[in-house]
Every structure is written in C-alpha cells, then in structure tokens.
Amino acid sequence: MSSAKHAAGRLLLRWETLLVVAIFGVGVWSTTLSPFFLKQANLLDLLTPYVFIGLMALGLTFVVIAGEIDISLVANMAVSVVCFAQIFAAGANVWVAGLAGLAVATALGLVNGLLVGLLNLPSLAITLGTLAAYGGLAFVVFTSQEIASFPSDYTELGGGYISNEVPVALFVLLGSALVLGLLLHASRFGRYVFAIGSNREAARFSGIPVARVRVTVFALCGLMAGVAGVVYVGYFGSARADAGTGSLLDVVTAVVLGGVDIFGGSGSMLGVMLALVLVAELRNGMQLANVAGDTQDIVIGVMLLAAIAAGNLLRAAQTGGVRPGRLLQRRREVIRHEAAEAVVPPRFDPQNSKGR
Amino acid sequence: MNVRGRSVSAQQLAAATFRLREIGLVAALAVAVVFFGIRSQSFLTVANWQSIALNVAIVVVVGVGEMMVVLTRNIDLSVGSIVGLSAYLSAATFVHHHGISLGLVALLAVVLGIGLGLVNGVLVAVARIPAIIATLATLSIYRGIDAQVTGGGNITAYQLPDSFLNLASSKPAGVPTFAWVAAGVAIVGAAALRWLPWARDFYAIGSNPEAARFAGIPTRRRVMTAFMISGALAGLGGFLFASRFPTVDAVAAKGFELDVITAVVIGGVNVFGGSGTILGVVLGALLVATIQNGFLLLRISEFWRLFFNGFAIVVAVTIDALVTQRLQEMLRRRRAEVLAAKHSEAEA
DSSP states (O other), X not given: OHHHHHHHHHHHHHHHHHHXXXXXXXXHHHHHHOTTTTSHHHHHHTTGGGHHHHXXXXXXXXXXXXXXXXXXXXXXXXXXXXXXXXXXXXXXXXXXXXHHHHHHHHHHHHHHHIIIIITOOOHHHHHHHHHHHHHHHHHHHOOSSOBOOOOHHHHHHHHOEETTTEEHHHHHHHHHHHHHHHHHHSSHHHHHHHHHHHOHHHHHHTXXXXXXXXXXXXXXXXXXXXXXXXXXXXXXXXXXXXXXXXXXXXXXXXXXXXXXXXXXXXXXXXXXXXXXXXXHHHHHHHHHTTOXXXXXXXXXXXXXXXXXXXXXXXXXXXXXXXXXXXXXXXXXXXXXXXXXXXXXXOOOOHHXXXXX | OHHHHHSOXXXXXXXXXXXXXXXXXXXXXHHHHHHHHHHOTTTTSHHHHHHHHHHHHHHHHHHHHHHHHHHTTOOOTTHHHHHHHHHHHHHHHHHHSTTOOHHHHHHHHHHHHHHHHHHHHIIIIISOOOHHHHHHHHHHHHHHHHHHHHTTOOBOGGGSOHHHHHHHHOOGGGSOHHHHHHHHHHHHHHHHHHHOHHHHHHHHHHHOHHHHHHTTOOHHHHHHHHHHHXXXXXXXXXXXXXXXXXXXXXXXXXXXXXXXXXXXXXXXXXXXXXXXXXXXXHHHHHHHHHHHHHHHHTTOOHHHHHHHHHHHHHHHHXXXXXXXXXXXHHHHHHHHHHHHXXXXXXXX
C-alpha cells in the first residue's frame, strides 16, 4: 500500500516536474522569437486569452477523474453565453443576467449528469449528442447576430487590469483553481470522486452515494462552463452563438496533459494549471512565429496524443515494466511452479481406506 | 419443461429487439416523409429524391466504416476530417493530372484513407489511447493538414474534368451511380459481417474485449483493421463528396462526422459495441438525409438540424440502454426459472 503510494507520489512529482521543464523550454524558445516575451506585462498577460479554457478544464478535471468525459461543455458555454446576453439585452441587470447564465449552464450540465449518473448511460455517446444539441440550441436561442453593449464595470472581469498590469481574469482563474483544488484534494466530495474513478463498484459497496456524486460532478462541470462563459463575454466584450467553437481540443489537452488519468482515478489541479500554462505559452509562441491557427492545432493535437502515450509508458515503467500480457504469463509460470512443488496428495484408495 | 416452452430463446429475443428497432426507424421515416410531403410541394418529386439519394449514399459509405469501429466498442470522430482531406486531394489530383482515370483517383482516395485510419488504429490499439480522445486529436490534426494543403485556397467546379462532375448526376438504370456504390459497400459490408471470421470478430471484441482476447482473437489487429476500414470508406466518401460538392476548400465536410455517427447510432448500432446491423445503418442514414433535405426545403435553420442530430443520438442511446437492461433482466429471470425447474425435477 505505502509503496504504491510512494510510486504514485513519484509519478506525480515526475510528471509535474516534466511540465515545469517544458514550460521553461518553450519560454526560452519564445524569447528567441521575440525580445518582448520576457517583459513582465507580457508574462502576466500570457494566460488572459486562455482563462475561459482554463475554467472549463478545471470543471472537466472532476469529470475525468470520476472516470467519465464531457465533450459537450464547449457547447454548454455557448448556450450560457447566449442566454446571458439575451437576458441582458432584454433589460436585466448585467450581474443578474450573468447569474442566469450560470444557472442555465448548471442545468445543462445537470441534464448530462442525470443521463449518465442516474440512467447509467455512456458519457461518451451522451455528451457527443448533447455537444451537437447544445451547439444547435445556442444558435436557435440567439435572435441577433451579436450583442456587444456590455457595461465596462462588468467587462473588466474578463479583459480588465489592476493598475494597468495585472489582469483581473487571472484572479478569477486562480481563485477558481484554489477553491476547486481544495474541493478536489481536501474534501470528502473530492475523495469520493477519486474513489468512484478508480473503482465504481468498490465505491458503491463502501457506501459512497455514487449516483449523487456523479450527477454533481457533471453539474459542477456545467457550472464551470457557465463561469467560463461569463469571463469569455467579458474578455471579448461581445456574445456570439459560436462562442468557444474549436476550444474543445485545448480544454481536453489541458486536462490530459496535466496528468489526469483519462481512465479516471487520479490527477491533480496543479498539473492541470501547469498544462494550461504550457498550452497558452505554446500557442503564444506559435503566434509570435506566425504559425496559422490550424497548424497550431496539429501541434496541440500531437502533444495531447504524446501526453497520453507517455503516461501509459510511465505507468508501465512504474509497475516494473510489467505489462498486463506479461503479468498474465508470469502468473501462469508461478502457478505451474507451485503445482510442480506442491506435494501431490495421495489418491483416495478404497482398499487402503478399508485397512484404516 | 413448460417453463422452457413458454419463453423464447435469447437469440429470438435479441432478434425481436432488432426488428422492433428497424420497424421503429421505418415508422419515423414514414412520419417524416408524410410531414415534409404535406408541407413542401417539391419534397415528393423524383428530382428531390435523387438528390436525397446522393446524400444518403455518402453517409452510408462512411457510415458502414464507422459502424465497424463502433462494433468494436470504439468510435472514430475523425471521419469528417478524412472526408474533407480526401475530397480536396481528389479534386487537386484531377487539377494537376489532366486525363487521369476516375478509378485511379478513387483508389488513391481509399489508400489515403487507409493510411489515416491506420494512424487512428495504432493510437487506439497499440498506444492504448481511448478512441474518443485519439480521434478527437486526429480530427484536429487531419483538419490542420487539410488547411496546410489547401493553403487557404479552394478548387472550383470549373477546374474539374466533366467526367468527374458527371459522376454525381449519372444514373445508370435510373438510379444514381452514388446509390449503386453505396449499395455495393453496404452489401459487401453485410456479407463480411455475416460470413468472414475476422469481421465477425468485431462483434466478439465489442461484446466482451477480455473474453475475445482470451478466446485467442488478435484484438489489437482487429481493432486496427476496423479503423483502417473506416478510414478507407471515409476516403472513398471524400472522393464522392468532391464530385457532389465540387467547390472544395479547407472546411469541406466539417462536422460531417456528426451526420455519420447519428446515422449509425439511431440505426441501432450499440455504442457499447457488439451489436448492430448494416440495414439499421442504411435506415439511419435515410432518416438523417431525409430530415436534412426536408429542413432545407422548409427553410428551417441549419441549427435546428444540428439540435435534432444531437437529440436523436441522446434518445437512441437512452432507448438502447434501457432495452438492453430490460433484456438482460428478462434473461436472468428466465435462467433462474429454468434452474429452479431443473432443481425441482431433480428433487422429484
């Protein structure tokens, strides 16, 4: 048990160290591209365009650790952005409208949660369906092309700066990461999420309210999509029905590159935040190098695949290079060995037993 | 004994469920046809149905490949990008090599698709990356390559040879060539799934991957094969796509994977793998294409269609799961009854 814990700790350490090293590496590369990269203002502003992606990644982390996936969350964000803007345009106070957006996003997450957690449907297929359904809904609900007349005291939230240097959105991201990090790593709910992700049956038998936790996890993911939407509108200063299209790859990459096990049961908020920094830095660097958006996607996609493949290899190395196939063979050898060693019990012999 | 006489066998039960699914699809199709027929005068015309047939054909061709992947309890989200890349490269080949034969270009499209499918297969079967993540990444990667290749430009119908453009409008024996191709793919696919051992393995792998492996099925190789078939048919689909929509750019067939997956899932192919029929996929493709066409004629927003596709997936998956659960429960109860009957027989 303790050795397994040690191994897990080492893996975590190694993975996150690797991320930090990668962040420095990309930083050095970026500096060679532009002397402005290392300016304090640029470094502080690096994450600002990716805050909404980070907020979604934080929510998705819970879902993936619980052993599920939610690919509908980008479409969920679009719906919440649209509802938010629509309610605001109808004359509501911007903060009230924002709360309504959060409520819509949570409700859509809850729909996923009820289908997956209560009816035990596969989250892959369900959220693929709701990805399309919510994506269509965002356009259908939105009656205008674009709404862009938001008050400046609200847009500060996504695009404003404190003393002209520190972006406000960064605080929203770090605050959310802190709260959700505590929820994941230091609360009973978080432990339940890990337990369900590593073995749902075992979790159920040990009295964890599995259905309730799974539903909550999806609702939480929806809520974070809503928070992302609020920041998104603040950053871009406008709401459109295609908000966040194409950000799914970045969100999933941040989570998986952050060391969250795609099969559930392990992961950390720190890793996800580091991976987000790496993705943001890499995209920023590629922009400095004039790489087109679609080509950037190739790099991010390859990185996502490499992260999982590397994770699989590392895990194999952690178990002493024993892969399931070899493990099976080893077990057979042991059984054969034991069978040969074992004292063969004397056969039941009716004549002998008579003598006794 | 009377217990056994009263209940039906497991196979009969499963077959009945499938039939129910197909009857339901036909009923939904009938409702859609009647609805659109009443609302739009041009819906029930021969020309319109020939146009629907072209769309159905492309979805069926790509859908048969997608179905093979889903049977093995995986999914291929990258087919839309493969169709797009193959469509552009097919068109570009015609532009750069005048007088090249149609068959050769189609073959090149298929070979391209096999290569891209092989990449998916290796990622899933060898690197052990979950299919949804692996193909989500290759969806972006293939689309990125497409953008690189097109360089922001496009190919228009004027640049393409007439023989290629006429492919979509030609109708040997009154039926569009595309429909013949789709029928061929569907029949070969159905025959393979019925009689070829390696194709039947797809069902075994999807039903129970562990059991399939212990039964000596080379699961990795089979999963790779399924992805290669999916890639090959998506490549062929791209060739057809370029003939049908001859202005090809980097966003061609973007989101097409959703049409395909909707057709496959509402066609009754279980997303948990292990069950599904080609007939179901064809019916699913018919329904998807009919509704697409009807919405277009009634000028209903494209986005309602997107919503419909997503909603249909959720409903189909929900019904599937509930029916499967009910079926399993019935079988378990039946087995218990049979055991109890045997037990009492032995007692007596």
